[in-house]
Amino acid sequence: MNSGVDAxxxxxxxxxxxxxxxxxxxxxxxxxDVVGVDEAVAGGSDESAADGTTHEPETQDSAVExxxxxxxxxxxxxxRNLRKSFxxxxxxxxxxxxVEAGTITGLIGPNGAGKSTTFDCITGAHEPDGGTVRxxxxxxxxxxxxxxxxxGLVRTFQIARELPEMTVLENLMLAPPxxxxxxxxxxxxxxxxxxxVEQERALRDRVWETLEFFEIxxxxxxxxxxxSGGQRKLLEMARAMMTDPDLLLLDEPLAGVNPTLxxxxxxxxxxxxxxxxxxxxVEHDMDVIMDHCEHVIVMHQGSLLAEGPPAEIRSNExxxxxxxxxxxx
Amino acid sequence: MTHRLRPDGGARGSGDAxxxxxxxxGSGGDASGSDDDDRGSGDGGRGTPxxxxxxxxxxxxxxRTLGGNDLAVVLATLGAIYxxxxxxxxxxxDFEITTSTINAIASTLRLLTFFAASYAVLALAxxxxxxxxxxxxxxxxxxxxxxxxxxxxLSSPPDATSGMGLGLPLPIGIxxxxxxxxxxxxxxxxxxxxxxxxxxxxxxxxxxxxIRLTMNSGxxxxxxxxxxxxxxxxxxxxxxxxxxxxxxxxxxxxxALLATLTGMGVRRSIVVDAAYLFVVIAFVVGVYWLLSRxxxxxxxxxxxxxxxxxxxxxxxxxxxRLFKIKVFMLGCxxxxxxxxxxxxxxxxxxxNSFRPIVTFYVFVAVIxxxxxxxxxxxxxxxxxxGLLFEGPRQFGGIVQNAMELGDAPATFAGAVGPLxxxxxxxxxxxxxxxxxxxxFVLLGVVLIVIIQRRPDGVLGHRTETAAAVDLGERPAAxxxxxxxxxxxxxxxxxxGSGGDAxx
Numbered sequence: 001m002n003s004g005v006d007a008x009x010x011x012x013x014x015x016x017x018x019x020x021x022x023x024x025x026x027x028x029x030x031x032x033d034v035v036g037v038d039e040a041v042a043g044g045s046d047e048s049a050a051d052g053t054t055h056e057p058e059t060q061d062s063a064v065e066x067x068x069x070x071x072x073x074x075x076x077x078x079x080r081n082l083r084k085s086f087x088x089x090x091x092x093x094x095x096x097x098x099v100e101a102g103t104i105t106g107l108i109g110p111n112g113a114g115k116s117t118t119f120d121c122i123t124g125a126h127e128p129d130g131g132t133v134r135x136x137x138x139x140x141x142x143x144x145x146x147x148x149x150x151x152g153l154v155r156t157f158q159i160a161r162e163l164p165e166m167t168v169l170e171n172l173m174l175a176p177p178x179x180x181x182x183x184x185x186x187x188x189x190x191x192x193x194x195x196x197v198e199q200e201r202a203l204r205d206r207v208w209e210t211l212e213f214f215e216i217x218x219x220x221x222x223x224x225x226x227x228s229g230g231q232r233k234l235l236e237m238a239r240a241m242m243t244d245p246d247l248l249l250l251d252e253p254l255a256g257v258n259p260t261l262x263x264x265x266x267x268x269x270x271x272x273x274x275x276x277x278x279x280x281x282v283e284h285d286m287d288v289i290m291d292h293c294e295h296v297i298v299m300h301q302g303s304l305l306a307e308g309p310p311a312e313i314r315s316n317e318x319x320x321x322x323x324x325x326x327x328x329x
Numbered sequence: 330m331t332h333r334l335r336p337d338g339g340a341r342g343s344g345d346a347x348x349x350x351x352x353x354x355g356s357g358g359d360a361s362g363s364d365d366d367d368r369g370s371g372d373g374g375r376g377t378p379x380x381x382x383x384x385x386x387x388x389x390x391x392x393r394t395l396g397g398n399d400l401a402v403v404l405a406t407l408g409a410i411y412x413x414x415x416x417x418x419x420x421x422x423d424f425e426i427t428t429s430t431i432n433a434i435a436s437t438l439r440l441l442t443f444f445a446a447s448y449a450v451l452a453l454a455x456x457x458x459x460x461x462x463x464x465x466x467x468x469x470x471x472x473x474x475x476x477x478x479x480x481x482x483l484s485s486p487p488d489a490t491s492g493m494g495l496g497l498p499l500p501i502g503i504x505x506x507x508x509x510x511x512x513x514x515x516x517x518x519x520x521x522x523x524x525x526x527x528x529x530x531x532x533x534x535x536x537x538x539x540i541r542l543t544m545n546s547g548x549x550x551x552x553x554x555x556x557x558x559x560x561x562x563x564x565x566x567x568x569x570x571x572x573x574x575x576x577x578x579x580x581x582x583x584x585a586l587l588a589t590l591t592g593m594g595v596r597r598s599i600v601v602d603a604a605y606l607f608v609v610i611a612f613v614v615g616v617y618w619l620l621s622r623x624x625x626x627x628x629x630x631x632x633x634x635x636x637x638x639x640x641x642x643x644x645x646x647x648x649x650r651l652f653k654i655k656v657f658m659l660g661c662x663x664x665x666x667x668x669x670x671x672x673x674x675x676x677x678x679x680x681n682s683f684r685p686i687v688t689f690y691v692f693v694a695v696i697x698x699x700x701x702x703x704x705x706x707x708x709x710x711x712x713x714x715g716l717l718f719e720g721p722r723q724f725g726g727i728v729q730n731a732m733e734l735g736d737a738p739a740t741f742a743g744a745v746g747p748l749x750x751x752x753x754x755x756x757x758x759x760x761x762x763x764x765x766x767x768x769f770v771l772l773g774v775v776l777i778v779i780i781q782r783r784p785d786g787v788l789g790h791r792t793e794t795a796a797a798v799d800l801g802e803r804p805a806a807x808x809x810x811x812x813x814x815x816x817x818x819x820x821x822x823x824x825g826s827g828g829d830a831x832x
Contacts, residue, residue: 123644149646157644163637165701166630167792169800174634175645179627181797182647184655187626188619193797196626200797205804221801223792243645 074101075137076247076278077122077153082131084114084121091117093302095131099247099295104269104279106289106310109299110322115282116158118299119251123155124148136246150177152246156253158282160232164225168216168235171224172207175242179203207242214238214268230257234265247278254285266292290314298322399704402788406708407445410715411438417723421730428594435599439606441719446609447671448710452694453616453703454663459692460700461624462656463636465530468517469664469691471537472510474683476665477673478544480506481567482560493560499570503669510665511658513540518657522650537685544680566679574604609670613707616663620703621793623659630795632656636701693717693772696779699786702793709786717772725764737762 077099084092092114099105109115121128124145133141135153149155163171181187181196211217214234219227224235233253240248253269254262266288269279283289289296290310298305298313300322306313313319414437422430451469458464484502485494497505513536521532543549543561550563561567577583578601590600623629631652634642642649672682690713698709737758738744744759760767783789794800 125640125644144648145640145643146646146648149644154646155644157641161638161641163634163641165637166633167794167800170630170633170795173627173796173800174630174642174647177646181627182631182652184623184628184659187628187797188622193622193626197797200627204796204798204800204802207800208803217803239645 075099076101076135077280078132078134079118079122080132080134082118082121082133083129084117084126085129090302092121092128095299095303097297097304097307099278099280101246101278102273102276103294104273104281104292106293106296107280107282107299108284108286108289108296109305113299114302115299116251117302119155119249119282122148123153123249149243152243153249154240154243154245154247155249156233156236156240156251158251158255160229160236162224162227162232162235165223167221167223168211168227169204169207169220171235171239172210172242173200173203175239176203176206177243210238210242213271215264230261233257234261237265237268241272241277245277247280248272250279250281250283252282252284254283254288262288402704403707403711406711407442410441410445410711413715413720414438414441414723417727421727432594432596432599436596436602437723439599439602441714443602443606443609443671444714444718445711446606446613447667448691448694448714449613449707450609450616450667450670451664451691452698452706452710453613453620454660454667455691455695456698456700456703456706457620457623457632457656457663458660460695460702460706461629461636462632462653463526464522464653464657464660465526466533466657466660467530467685467688467692468533468535468537469688470683470685471533471540471688472514472661472664473668473672473687474537474540474544474680475513476506476510476662476668477569477678477682478506478561478567479509479665480669480673481569481678484570485568486570493562494567494570499573502570503666506669506673507662507665510668511662514658514661515654518654522653522657534685534688537683537688541680541683544683562679564680566677569673569676569678571676572605572608572674574608575601577604605674609674612666612670616666617703617707620663624703624793624795626795626797628652633795690718693776696776697787699783699788699791702786702788702791705786705788705791708788712787717768717775721764721768721771725761729758729761732757734758734761 075098079098080096082092082095083090095114095118097107107115107118117126120126121131122133124140124143124147127142131141132139135148135151138151140148140151140153163174166174179196180199181193186192186196208217208220211220214237216231216234216238219231219235224232227235233256237248237250237253250269253265257265269281270292273279281289281293290313293310295307296310296313297307298316298319305322306316306319308316415434418430418434418437422433451473455466455469458466480499480502482494483497483505484499486496487493517532517536521529524532545564546561547563549561550565578587587597587600591597624632631642631647631649634645634647635649635652639649642652668683672678694709694713695706696709697712698705698707734754734757738746738755741759744756747753747755779786785791
């Protein structure tokens, strides 16, 4: 049960570069007897208290664990036993799942299931109370958002957060990592600036390509604050793509987007997946998730309810009871 | 695609919003048609509301004349203020053109320019913090004080009348002052930048008062370590080294020039002060250049992103803490420099020069010019000094003399009382007598009007694009139908921005 919280720090760093599969194998035996360490890491007596409630779906959890342990090394993201509470409210409780490279994975669940909090914990906006997040085999639990993003795990927001007083072009130019001109002296000292200008030219060309890909090039010179809600969603995705992420977390990318634009956005996501990008999408629209994701993760009351291919989820009794109900009939 | 965004871009050709990055740093001669046409499209959406009022029409006309060139805007503003003050002096002298009138005009304009230039350095620095990065620093005066006092302590002669320095060369003092201001900025930034914006404001305001009170403290007024004297002079102030330009007129060609000019009836102080004024103006140009470069760079882009939404910047992998610390230190160093150029030039300084009101004045200058715009900060400084800081006093003096209102009543009751007898003269006299206090009322009114009617500052909405190249330039492959036209434009701007970059 606690095995995800297991990894004492040294082990985490040792295994940092190792494949996820290997690390997981090592974890399983530890799980039984390292409770003391667990508490030190997770920092909480409330953890063991909360454990009582989560013991009940034991069989399923260990199945998940076994599956996770068996996953091939091309696992992009591995979340294990993630916990986060706000005051007395446990928003995410012992959540474990994995995202495989090159897939579109959907994360669904009723309102308040803890999807956005899970996102926030993965991307560093919140520090999880317990559990581990591994990205490309590296433990990124508790890192700052910028550290996580610079490792290639980039997110968008539920309510699009454009940079309102910057133009669409500037919004996209901001995103690429490792810009030499982000060093102050490089931007100022006359001789050193030449390299900055060259890089800026190359980036500008990429920005225009990306804008054309998302078909918002006609808005390029507008300030982002003047865009419509749907356009902002496109902008945000375009901006995230400019970082060339290994995994893109999209928090309700279709909320407030009209059907035409929705089609366009989904097409783009599929195109990008075909190019090798990986997506984890939180979405309310069941049809979208079922039609477009290879793998679906269902959250309920802060923990994992079920996961599998869409067809399997559709027929899962527990999912239907808890969430889908007549929606799917 | 671009042609659709170009309803009025070509016609107006003002390009006011996007001009800065290449326009000003370049010669200004590149305000050519093709470039403008391309850039004008960016602010196409904003043309309509502006056209509605008569004031808008005037502004459009002015903008068209000035071609959106920031240097022209600054010079035109300065010219207008000069004209106004020349008029003030002429009225005060009953339009008698004598040597003394001309001297009076020159000295008035010199003083104005000096204040405007000093405020411009400070406003540019504050604009970097507040306008660009959204860091609400209300401790400007404190960082100025650190700069001036450090310069004084390093460079004042050890045998100064009040306070004691180390007598090091002035450049060391100036650089030391800037470094010290930056370090104090770092100390303030480390804890405060982790907090919400409001706390930064409180921390900086508190720090600035702590600095002022420290300078005021008797304990620090003089230390002697062995034979080595060192002290701030406390409340009685600190003697500072003389302006380096003064030495130009002692002997040699400088003295000869001075003799010639004084022979022509020019007052000696005007010549000597003007020489220093040029130094300050050179610093304004330098700081402007520096900050324009900072703004038009990937670094500046991150700053703008921090201002707009810090979490977005962080979620894109930018370590915003580092950016904020760097920019805070840079801005504080420039505030120290501003303090040295201004308060450091009087040969003497005391802590009263660094009251929080100075910070407030700098904010007013930035707000008038429009936060986020470097050129706006300079225009704002000129307007603030001309119309709000010096203007009312001059105007009050002239009216007072011209109307011969007699002695002003000593109390408000004495001023209002005669109104019952329909005699407004005492109230008017009272108002003019106390015009420096009424200035604050005027200041408040102007602030409210600006914030309500022109929240983007007198220059209106400006976009100083945060990139080292012209982003509007599309790669050739992307522009299908009007490819020939775009590539022609591209070639034009490419040479322009290329030239800027390599300067």
